[in-house]
Amino acid sequence: xxxxxxxxxxxxxxxxxxxxxxxxxxxxxxxxxxxxxxxxxxxxxxxxxxxxxxxxxxxxxxxxxxxxxxxxxxxxxxxxxxxxxxxxxxxxxxxxxxxxxxxxxxxxxxxxxxxxxxxxxxxxxxxxxxxxxxxxxxxxxxxxxxxxxxxxxxxxxxxxxxxxxxxxxxxxxxxxxxxxxxxxxxxxxxxxxxxxxxxxxxxxxxxxxxxxxxxxxxxxxxxxxxxxxxxxxxxxxxxxxxxxxxxxxxxxxxxxxxxxxxxxxxxxxxxxxxxxxxxxxxxxxxxxxxxxxxxxxxxxxxxxxxx
Numbered sequence: 353x354x355x356x357x358x359x360x361x362x363x364x365x366x367x368x369x370x371x372x373x374x375x376x377x378x379x380x381x382x383x384x385x386x387x388x389x390x391x392x393x394x395x396x397x398x399x400x401x402x403x404x405x406x407x408x409x410x411x412x413x414x415x416x417x418x419x420x421x422x423x424x425x426x427x428x429x430x431x432x433x434x435x436x437x438x439x440x441x442x443x444x445x446x447x448x449x450x451x452x453x454x455x456x457x458x459x460x461x462x463x464x465x466x467x468x469x470x471x472x473x474x475x476x477x478x479x480x481x482x483x484x485x486x487x488x489x490x491x492x493x494x495x496x497x498x499x500x501x502x503x504x505x506x507x508x509x510x511x512x513x514x515x516x517x518x519x520x521x522x523x524x525x526x527x528x529x530x531x532x533x534x535x536x537x538x539x540x541x542x543x544x545x546x547x548x549x550x551x552x553x554x555x556x557x558x559x560x561x562x563x564x565x566x567x568x569x570x571x572x573x574x575x576x577x578x579x580x581x582x583x584x585x586x587x588x589x590x591x592x593x594x595x596x597x598x599x600x601x602x603x604x605x606x607x608x609x610x611x612x613x614x615x616x617x618x619x620x621x622x623x624x625x626x627x628x629x630x631x632x633x634x635x636x637x638x639x640x641x642x643x644x645x646x647x648x649x650x651x652x653x654x655x656x657x658x659x
Contacts, residue, residue, distance in 0.1 A: 480498075480551075486554050501543065503622040504538060507576070507579070508538050508539060511534060511615050512528075514612050515527050516531070517611050518590060549568065566633075569629070572626060573626045576619055579593070579619045580619035581596060582594020593615020594612075
């Protein structure tokens with residue numbers, strides 16, 4: 353049996369409790385209640401905190417906790433509807449492309465060609481593309497024929513200049529008005545009557561277009577030959593710069609006569625080049641069998657008109 357004077361194991365803890373007790377009220381130490389006083393919390397109670405927690409940041413002004421955010425989400429049905437719409441549009445585009453291709457094929461079979469104006473480049477008024485539309489073996493003839501078309505333009509322009517100088521020197525206004533008529537009717541007339549038919553005949557190889565070209569081009573050659581001579585039939589021939597008016601004018605005015613002689617040279621060169629062109633076109637026309645084809649078409653047209 354232990355003696356009552358035995359050492360109590362809890363005594364030392366009680367003696368040193370002030371030093372190791374974490375629940376002691378350090379703020380009360382050294383106060384007026386005595387140096388040995390200390391704070392003993394009640395059983396089960398929470399000791400007061402010795403440090404303060406940092407406050408929460410203030411909430412942002414105008415923020416509504418109850419506000420909802422609308423996020424558009426397409427359902428599977430919406431995706432299927434959009435897919436159907438895209439497929440319908442694609443089918444419509446394919447249908448239109450096929451319809452356009454059928455029309456283009458029909459136009460090509462009928463011989464109708466859509467012509468865009470591309471010449472001259474600075475002010476397009478006609479369609480002209482020898483390199484891409486005329487067969488290679490005919491391009492040389494077509495280029496020379498185009499040169500004769502430009503040649504008649506130059507001849508008529510120079511004819512107007514020469515006649516204008518003669519009018520200024522006292523030859524009268526009548527020949528000047530005739531020179532203007534030659535220019536404004538000859539240039540578009542040459543393009544419509546023989547150059548465009550030849551261009552289309554070379555491109556489509558049409559016998560009827562070749563026939564029309566021969567008829568109109570022979571008239572063109574006849575006019576050039578007549579202008580290079582310019583006999584005194586209409587207004588003494590002074591409205592055209594041929595050899596006869598040049599001789600007549602140079603005797604009275606050498607300056608005006610020189611203009612007429614230059615015009616005579618232009619018309620002569622134009623006549624020679626035009627004769628070469630019609631010979632070459634006729635040789636191709638005969639060699640390709642277009643002459644026989646044109647006779648058959650002419651006979652067929654005559655029979656149809658007779659019936």
